[in-house]
Amino acid sequence: MTRAFFVPFSFFVGLVIAWQVFVVAAAVPEYLLPSPLVIVGTLDKSLLTEIGYTAGEALCGFAIAGVLAFTGAILFVRFRTIEQGLFPIAITLKTTPIVAIAPLLVLWLGTGWWSKVAAAALISFFPVLVNTVKGLKAPEADFQDLFRTMRADQFQVFRKLRIPYCLPYFFSALKISSSLAIVGAIVGEFVGAEHGLGYLIVISSAHLETPAVFQAIGAAALIGISMFYTLEFFEKRIVFWIQLETE
Amino acid sequence: MNLRAVGLDSRAPQPDAGLVVADNVVIRFGDVDAAGPISFSVMSGEFISLLGPSGCGKSSLLRAIAGLIPIASGRLSIAGQPPGEAAAMRVGLMFQKPLLLPWRTTLQNIVLPAEIATGSSGAIDRSERSQALELVRMVGLSEFADAYPHQLSGGMQQRAALARTLMSDPDILLLDEPFGALDEFTREALNEKLLSIWKSGATRLKAVIMVTHSIPEAVAMSDRILVLSSRPARLLEVVPVRLSHPRDPANADFARILGVTRAAARPS
Ligand SMILES: Nc1ncnc2c1ncn2[C@@H]1O[C@H](COP(=O)(O)OP(=O)(O)OP(=O)(O)O)[C@@H](O)[C@H]1O
Ligand SMILES: [Mg+2]
Numbered sequence: 001m002t003r004a005f006f007v008p009f010s011f012f013v014g015l016v017i018a019w020q021v022f023v024v025a026a027a028v029p030e031y032l033l034p035s036p037l038v039i040v041g042t043l044d045k046s047l048l049t050e051i052g053y054t055a056g057e058a059l060c061g062f063a064i065a066g067v068l069a070f071t072g073a074i075l076f077v078r079f080r081t082i083e084q085g086l087f088p089i090a091i092t093l094k095t096t097p098i099v100a101i102a103p104l105l106v107l108w109l110g111t112g113w114w115s116k117v118a119a120a121a122l123i124s125f126f127p128v129l130v131n132t133v134k135g136l137k138a139p140e141a142d143f144q145d146l147f148r149t150m151r152a153d154q155f156q157v158f159r160k161l162r163i164p165y166c167l168p169y170f171f172s173a174l175k176i177s178s179s180l181a182i183v184g185a186i187v188g189e190f191v192g193a194e195h196g197l198g199y200l201i202v203i204s205s206a207h208l209e210t211p212a213v214f215q216a217i218g219a220a221a222l223i224g225i226s227m228f229y230t231l232e233f234f235e236k237r238i239v240f241w242i243q244l245e246t247e
Numbered sequence: 248m249n250l251r252a253v254g255l256d257s258r259a260p261q262p263d264a265g266l267v268v269a270d271n272v273v274i275r276f277g278d279v280d281a282a283g284p285i286s287f288s289v290m291s292g293e294f295i296s297l298l299g300p301s302g303c304g305k306s307s308l309l310r311a312i313a314g315l316i317p318i319a320s321g322r323l324s325i326a327g328q329p330p331g332e333a334a335a336m337r338v339g340l341m342f343q344k345p346l347l348l349p350w351r352t353t354l355q356n357i358v359l360p361a362e363i364a365t366g367s368s369g370a371i372d373r374s375e376r377s378q379a380l381e382l383v384r385m386v387g388l389s390e391f392a393d394a395y396p397h398q399l400s401g402g403m404q405q406r407a408a409l410a411r412t413l414m415s416d417p418d419i420l421l422l423d424e425p426f427g428a429l430d431e432f433t434r435e436a437l438n439e440k441l442l443s444i445w446k447s448g449a450t451r452l453k454a455v456i457m458v459t460h461s462i463p464e465a466v467a468m469s470d471r472i473l474v475l476s477s478r479p480a481r482l483l484e485v486v487p488v489r490l491s492h493p494r495d496p497a498n499a500d501f502a503r504i505l506g507v508t509r510a511a512a513r514p515s
Contacts, residue, residue, distance in 0.1 A: 142346055145315050149340045150363045150415060160359070164350050241349040241395060 031208040039214045047215055053196040054185050055223045057113060061120025062181035062227070066174060069125050073132035073166070074158065083133070094126040098187055106192040116188035116196065123184035124177035131173035135166025168242045171235040178227040182220055264327070266291050266336070266419060266454050267312060271321035273479070274307045280479035281307040284321060287473055287482060289419075294445060294455045296465035298512060299475030305458040306343065308480060309421045312456070313340040325419065339417030343424050345404035347396040353407050354392040357382055360415035382410040385444060402426070402433040409441070413450060422457040438468060442492060462508050466501060467494050474511040484511035 016036050022028070023035040030038060076083040102119050109115035139161050147157050189198025197216040204212035265288030273283035282304030289295050297305050310316045311323060314331025323329070326336040347356045361375040371379075383392050386406040388399075396404055405426055412420065425441070426434040445455055459465050465472045472486040486508045494501055 142342055142344060145310070145340075146342065146346050147363070148315060149313055149338070150360045152363045153366075156363050160363070161348070164348070239350075241397065 031210045034211040034214060039211045039218070042211045043215060047200075047219060050195060050197050050200050050216065051219045051223065053113075054116075054182065054189065054198065054220065057116035057185040057188070057196065058120045058181040058223065059227070061117040061122075061184060062124050062178060064117065065121040065125040065177065065181070066128055068121075069128035069173075070132055070170065072129050073136055074163075076129075076133050077136040077162065078154065078158070090126060090129060093122075094130075098123045098184055102187045102191045105188065111192040111194065115191075116185045116193065119188035120181040120184035123187075124181040127176045127180065128170065128173040131169045132166055135169025136162045138169065139165045168235075168239045171231065171239055175228055175231050175235070178231055179224045182224050182227075186220060265289055266293075266326055267456070268324045269308075269321070270323070272308075272311065272323050273319045273321055274304060274311055274316065275319035276307075282311075282478070282480040283319075285475075285481050286321075287485070289454050289456060291453045293471065294469045295457070296469035296472045297456060297458045297475060298460070298462065298465045298472055298508070299480055300477045300512075301460065303475050303478045304480035305475065306423050309340060309423050309456065309458060312419075313338050313421055315340075336418045337415060338419045338421060339412040339415045340421040341408055341412040341423060341425050343427065345396070345401075345408040347399075347404055347407055347411075349396050352393045352395055353388055353399065353403075354379060354383060356396070356407055357410045357414050359411060364415075379410075379414060382413055385413075386410045386440065402429050402437065405429065406437060406440075409437075413444070416451055418451055418453045420452055420455045422455065424458050424460065427460065434464070438464065439493075442468060446492065462505060462512065463496065466505050466508060467496065472508055474508065486511060 020036050023033055028035075076087065098119055101122065102115075105115045105118045105122075109118055136158075143161060143165075144157070147161055152160070185196065186198035186201070189196040190202055193199040197220050200216045201213050204210070204216070267289040269288070270286050271284040272286070274281045285308070297308065299305050307316065311318050312325065312330055314329075325338060328336075330338070347353075348359070351359070358371055358375065358379045361371045361379070365371060380392070383389055386409055388403060388406055388410070391399060391403060396407070399407065405428070409425060422441075426437045429437070444450065445452060457465075457468060459468075466488055469488055472488060473482060474484040474486060475481065476483050486504065488504055490498070490500055490504070496502075496505075
């Protein structure tokens with residue numbers, strides 16, 4: 001076992017034990033703070049279904065946002081007018097909290113799957129757009145001059161210089177956005193849903209079934225962590241030159 | 248008698264006018280004069296050094312010849328045509344920095360000009376591939392053909408950049424302090440390599456213009472040295488170097504030319 005894994009793992013185990021001891025010793029009522037043993041003991045297969053809903057919505061919204069943001073970034077950088085016209089609007093939308101928009105999305109798209117997908121996509125779109133635009137513009141002027149001396153056309157400059165150059169920026173934005181996508185999906189479920197972890201949290205806390213709330217929170221974290229590490233797996237392989245440079 | 252046949256048509260490149268002709272060229276960034284007014288011409292078959300103090304406008308002159316920046320006034324022509332438009336003459340510029348793409352291996356970096364020349368397909372043919380392999384061998388990087396730039400030393404990166412510039416098969420080679428960042432020892436070895444490529448006749452090279460800070464390097468390499476003033480670069484003196492290769496720095500003529508160049512370059 002590597003140290004990088006062992007150290008945080010032992011701290012985690014220590015915290016969980018402290019939590020268990022505190023709850024038992026102080027006789028904290030279960031509806032306020034259930035003990036780790038109770039949370040794990042009351043786990044039920046039905047949680048998997050809820051995870052499936054939320055993860056599906058988050059992933060779908062995240063994928064849509066990734067594709068749109070990448071395409072949008074290329075259009076922004078290729079056509080300055082589009083960037084000048086849309087970037088301020090994009091920034092305004094970015095600063096509008098998703099909680100404020102979610103009710104509208106449910107109103108427009110219903111309480112089903114698509115309103116959550118839209119919320120997840122909306123919240124994860126902007127970091128990817130902004131970072132990818134930054135990455136596409138990042139190649140220093142000398143690199144662009146190099147391509148000019150080779151008489152490259154705009155398409156070649158994008159394919160062989162700008163796009164590979166922006167990939168590290170794109171991936172780091174995707175990692176940020178992956179956790180945001182889950183926030184979007186859960187907020188969407190808070191507003192109106194029949195399934196999902198957000199729905200589970202709202203219903204269980206209303207009925208003071210606090211262990212189920214903790215289970216849902218843990219599950220949301222698990223989805224986030226798996227998305228993050230999956231992305232990191234691909235990042236290490238696709239933008240290998242960045243890892244190698246900093247090693 | 249047909250005037251065109253004896254080269255009297257004014258639009259045809261004049262045989263004695265030179266491959267690169269600068270006539271009162273001025274380069275300006277905003278209200279900063281970077282170079283000029285400066286006039287010189289480079290003949291076919293010549294290896295020219297531009298020698299001048301730091302920041303005097305040497306890189307700007309090369310960039311203008313490569314057609315990357317416009318000139319503010321005067322006239323600049325490559326084989327009788329404005330820079331960047333001389334379709335028949337290919338100009339290759341090796342930048343001050345290696346500028347290798349980090350996601351490409353040495354070989355992949357070197358074939359880049361050929362890939363770009365194919366247009367949208369981007370697929371190079373077998374003869375281009377073998378040309379690239381030949382260049383890799385020529386600059387002594389065969390063992391590192393599949394290595395990535397970060398796995399190369401500074402000198403190896405510069406050699407890869409030189410090979411990439413040669414891959415575009417230039418008629419006119421512009422070198423911006425090609426090995427300036429390297430130690431004396433490596434630099435001399437690479438300069439010799441460059442000279443042997445230039446002398447070999449295996450390429451279509453017709454002229455080389457090399458920017459340098461180093462007086463001994465200029466004397467060792469070139470047929471003529473253009474000594475430039477501090478910014479904005481003007482021509483202080485042209486020093487011809489009529490010595491055969493290989494040149495021996497211990498030779499008396501070498502030392503004499505070194506002295507002449509040094510005197511010309513000394514800030515007055
Ligand atoms: N893109 C630019 N915009 C504005 N000023 C510039 C630009 N490029 C160069 N200059 C200015 O022009 C002058 C000449 O620059 P240049 O790079 O040609 O000098 P140089 O002789 O190559 O210097 P060095 O030996 O340090 O490489 C400098 O004063 C520099 O600040
Ligand atoms: Mg320079």
